[in-house]
Amino acid sequence: MSVEAERSFVEHMSWDEVARRIAAGAAAILPVGAAAKQHGLHLPLGTDRIQAEFLASKLAARIDALVWPALTYGHYPAFVEYAGSISLSAATFEAxxxxxxxxxxxxxCRALFVLDTGISTRAAAxxxxxxxxxxxxxxxxxxxxxxxxHAAAGFARQAHGSHADELETSLMLAIAPxxxxxxRAEASPPIAQAAPGCLTPSDETSPNYSRSGSFGDPTLATLExxxxxxAAMLDDIAVQATAFLAGLSGTAGEARGAAS
Structure with missing residues (x-):
């Protein structure tokens, strides 16, 4: 991470610097990304955290925002059979x-964006x-x-996937090659469900068996x-955040007009 990007992260700032940025109108970003969640044999357990912090730093540069430390424990029940993976209950994570x-x-802060890299975390967040x-x-x-x-539909060649797969591995080749x-990338066997239950590395009779922990085919991943x-992902979240901030500014302007 560049020095310039780090200056958006409150952990690198003194409290009065944070106060000045907030007073000047900075928004806030809370990244949510696991640091203890298996990502196949070819990616580290901290993959989601790396994605969350990278995306947060890029978004902060586009919209003038401060980034709080990532929430690295969450509700990830599908992966707990793999060594090192930790999941909170949905209620604990929500709290x-x-x-x-x-x-x-x-x-x-004028706005808070919770930037969530998970799937099973969405409902609770x-x-x-x-x-x-x-x-x-x-x-x-x-x-x-x-x-x-649109980009994922055009690029994906795997028959199934959503975790440590062709798409996520491609993203990581662009973020942290x-x-x-x-x-060490290894495709999962064909899993019948589009959204499988808890994956298992040991029960070969299970419909959710994946020796590697991948769900999909990461061997198809490329930097391109x-x-x-x-680029598509960053544009999507930046457009959403910018529109949201514009809506808040409009609401504030209407309130001032009504009060005058």
Whole structure:
């Protein structure tokens, strides 16, 4: 991460620097990405955290935002049979998101974006923000935007997948190629369900068996795919965040006009 990017991360700043940035109108980003979640044989357990912090730094540069430390434990029940993987209950994760988000909002940031790299975390994170009823929070998910979906549909050659697969591995080749061990990439067997239950590395009779932990075919990943997917993903979240901020500014302007 560049020195310039680090200056958006509050962990590298003093409290009065943070206060000045907030007073000047900076928004806030809370990245959500696991640091203890298996990602096949070819990617580290911290893959989601790396993605979350990278995306947060790029988004912060586009919209003028401060980035809080990533929430690296979450609700990831599908992976707990793989060594090192940790999952919180949905209720515990929801409570953590709600408390952290409430704390960030209380400092006066004009908006808070919860940048969520997970799939099983989405429902609980959404509930957490709904509980705040703050009006200036937005849950950003990274795989749902139209640009990313269009790019993924055009590039994907795997028959199935959604985890440590062709697309995610391509993204990591674009974000942090030095940590991707393509020589260890291994496709999962054909899994009947489009969204399997808990994966298992040991029960070969299970419909969710994956020796490597991948769900999909990471051997098909390339840097070129990753660069295109990453650009689409960044554009999607930036467009959402920019539109949300514009809406807040419009609402504030209307309120001032009504009061005058």
């Amino acid at each position: 953590a998101v709600a408390e952290i988000a409430s704390g960030i909002v209380s400092h006066g 959404g509930r957490a923000l709904a509980r705040l009823q703050a009006g200036n929070t937005l849950h950003l998910t990274i795989h749902d935007g139209p640009r990313y979906r 030095e940590i991707v061990e393509m020589s 795919k990753g660069e295109a997917l990453l």
